[in-house]
Amino acid sequence: MPDLLLDIKGLETQFKTPEGIVHAVNGVSFGLKEGETLGVVGESGCGKSVTMLSVLGLVASPPGKVAAGEALFLGEDLLKMPAEKLRHVRGAQIAMIFQDPMTSLNPVLTIGRQLEEPLMLHIGMTKNQARDRAAELLGMVGIPNAKERLNDYPHQYSGGMRQRVMIAMALSCSPQVLIADEPTTALDVTIQAQITDLVKRLRNELGMAIVWITHDLGVVAGLAQRVLVMYGGCVIEEASVTELFASPTHPYTIGLINSLPRVDRNAHSRLYSIEGQPPVLYQKPHSCPFAPRCKWAMERCWKENPTLDPVADEHRVACWVDTKTGRPR
């Protein structure tokens, strides 16, 4: 595949816990093209955040460990990069925003100071240049009286405004990739709508590629072009957003989409539900991680973890069963 910004191959991440080693990410591979928005969907513990943290070298070690795989950014492996060089990629070329805007800002530094820091560090601006640019950035993300508000501290901002600040900070060095880890989960729906709108506008203006991690299929539907669905530390389905919602193919994706009530229509009398619970992975999965909850499961599903194989153009699924016919694929 040409012009891949990020090319992740066979990524595996593990955590040492008192109960044993947890295999959080088990052989995840995907690519990110220039300018595209990739949604990564899954429930808590499916490995979606850990995957992206591993790529950026942000998994605390110990207890975490990236055990295998490559994470190529413009052809260079981020996992083997010296710490100093990686620090320059992170922030300047690949930026990240986190779920909780309350805890990801430093409470004892002014907003201005926190915005200026990456500008001086990565781009080498002077204090004054950075100050002007910081005000510009705050204005860009829609904060009124940007210049005066640089002197405020994070507690003087509301949740939605703090997330705007995080976005301004992430975009300050014009990164090629923005990784957003559940950036709207802690926010109310009306504020969430403001933030997703802002991101769409900035994406069109600045043209960066985005990886948007979320558990909310609704947000993905409105924002992403391509989607990865994760379960049990593996990518189980990958498709364009229209394809995924029009013909979901993995039993888990089907269940997930069907179990959602919709605000724009009356649901059936009973919600479709996936019985059972997501797994905790004390072993590397040797069978399909979804098999215990799957109504299609066959003998093979208990013996072999399915590989991610194409079922249509740009649509890949990790399942031994053809869910349209119920027969082996």
Next chain:
Amino acid sequence: MSDNNDVLLKVSDLKMHFPIYRGVIQRQVGAVHAVDGVSFDVRRGETLGLVGESGCGKSTTGRTILQLYKPTAGEVFFEGTNLVSLKREEMRWMRRQMQMIFQDPYASLNPRMTVGEIVGEPLSVHNVAAGKEIQERVAHLLELVGLNPGFAGRYPHEFSGGQRQRIGVARALALQPSFIICDEPISALDVSIQAQVVNLLEELQEQFNLTYLFIAHDLSMVRHISKRVAVMYLGVIMELANRDDLYLDPLHPYTQALLSAVPIPDPMADINRKRVILEGDVPSPVNPPSGCRFRTRCPIADKVCAESRPEFREVRPGHFVACHLVS
């Protein structure tokens, strides 16, 4: 409000202001107007959805109904009895009939008690059962919510979020109440588990003819579970109507904006939608705007909206709206 015979709970002009104290002598300097005059009925056997964004007072409303907070003003009638005027002991007796399921299944179960003790506690506290009978009732309750009765000896940390919420449901059912306040019962759960818990709540409602006040911020789930829906903003109910009237024909500008902001899990549906993006944030409930609470963010606000508080009036049969500009 309509004089419906099967009104189980009637809330009228309920207010809950939390005082703010400052200084050495702890003088009261203001109040958080968490709930500021809400009125609604809950009819027997129905589910009334109460939706709103964080800080709008929906949970406080629920807690004030159960007299977990002493209301600043207003009345709450449950089967004709005014709960506000009851003495402590009398209220304790009433609570047998009204129970609550809490949002956080991790914080609402005592980690040092076994599941059997948690579910059985209401029975012994209210002297409904003793000894062996408690154990039998607990086993039955656990079965009812889809848990293995053999789990009674285990502790909460051994269960997943969805299972814990089932334990919370079993505890709420122990005294065979007629009315249950569900305070965001599914918002801490994963998507695939939410449907399980909602299905369980619906099955139990049918089986025991339960009445629910379902408090949530998830408008999609509220549409699924409720018969009627009330929308709150900054301590006030803005709109209340039958589910279909509210979702298909919202009259209040806040309801319209709120519904249009909910993401729809379908890329095709999302393209053709008209979206109303509200500017700014919810004002502080310490110092709420004059007149209509929503006027500072309202796309159609007029002069009159700042001058007087809109009356909560019935504009169509069963459809109540608090807005000057809706006719």
